[in-house]
Amino acid sequence: MSSSEYEGVMVFAQQKDGKVHPVTYELLGKGREMADKIGESLFCVLLGSGMEEVDELIYHGADRVFLYDDPSLQEFNVLHYKKCIVDLVEEEKPKIFLLGATTIGRSLGPRVAAALRTGLTADCTSLDVDEEGNLIQIRPAFSGSVMATIKTPKSRPQMATVRYRVMEEAKRDTSRRGEAIKKRARIEDTRIRVLERKEFEGEGSIVDADIIVSGGRGLKKAEDLRIIREVADLLKGAVGASRPIVDDRWIGRQHQVGLSGNTVRPKLYIACGISGSVQHLAGMRNSNFIIAINKDPSAPIFKEAHYGFVEDLYELLPELIAEIKRRRGMKTACITERSMRI
Ligand SMILES: Cc1cc2nc3c(=O)[nH]c(=O)nc-3n(C[C@H](O)[C@H](O)[C@H](O)COP(=O)(O)OP(=O)(O)OC[C@H]3O[C@@H](n4cnc5c(N)ncnc54)[C@H](O)[C@@H]3O)c2cc1C
Structure with a gap:
């Protein structure tokens, strides 16, 4: 099939219990920008049961939302979801198809790409499109030491998964109008049944935290993470970590920040005893x-920090903790003036 038959940008709208995952709104922001650049439409595909956020997808930039509303799609079943998306992509022929690089997107994307016999660039951190409609996919390569720019001019659709929290969310505009198109799910018996879903009972994801206090190999032993936790608790933030202390099992992998961990975008990030590797x-x-x-x-x-303290964390953090505690009752906790600007 000739690539000129493919048109528009399509975004997979990930949802859980009817609530759309915020990465979808980030993809819609970038998708809208690219669709406008090539003068084509932005589509969205939403699968689930009893979903109410269809209008929100339109307010955030979608021209058309394809809706698969079926009790069998209530829980994520990768084979059911794949079947619906492959059918839709074969019908609608979008030029570009984007998913979030979430656990669901990482499981679904490659299966859809393989079924469509097209390629997929995983974990992109930036996207653009050229005048010919070729997707410019940018992602770290060679352990993060270079940023690779990947084009797939001969494959359609061009597929990419995009990391959560690397792109701006689309602006919400309630005056936007679009179309919601109900589709019938042609589900085959995949012999997979979701019997029960159990929520992870750990400390939760750090990705949405506004404040993150992270520890690295500057810590001497696992127990010393207690200091990092105490600062994070006082600031009502989350605990992050560099990879070595995750690999040493001092803390769970869900706390890892970086290339092979989470991408975070908090209002405040405090890196304690972390060298600042590219990863x-x-x-x-x-x-x-x-x-x-x-x-x-x-x-x-x-080089990346707005404020740098050339200090021993074992001296500075206890002072910081004491200072915050002393100032308790005040609205904000401030860092002492012994800061040294780099
Ligand atoms: C494919 C690949 C993927 C990777 N993915 C990730 C990733 O997702 N996330 C990640 O973090 N790394 C990742 N890495 C590992 C990365 O290359 C670095 O090894 C790692 O980030 C270093 O962690 P660190 O800064 O804690 O340790 P180090 O580089 O050892 O730095 C420790 C720092 O602590 C300072 N320090 C020591 N004692 C004190 C003290 N008392 N007070 C204050 N400072 C002190 C030291 O001066 C030093 O700068 C990856 C590597 C590869 C190859």
């Missing part, structure tokens, strides 16, 4: 405000 920076450099605490003034983290 760690890849996961946190878009934070609004970065504070680094490191004994070594030449640590690369200081």
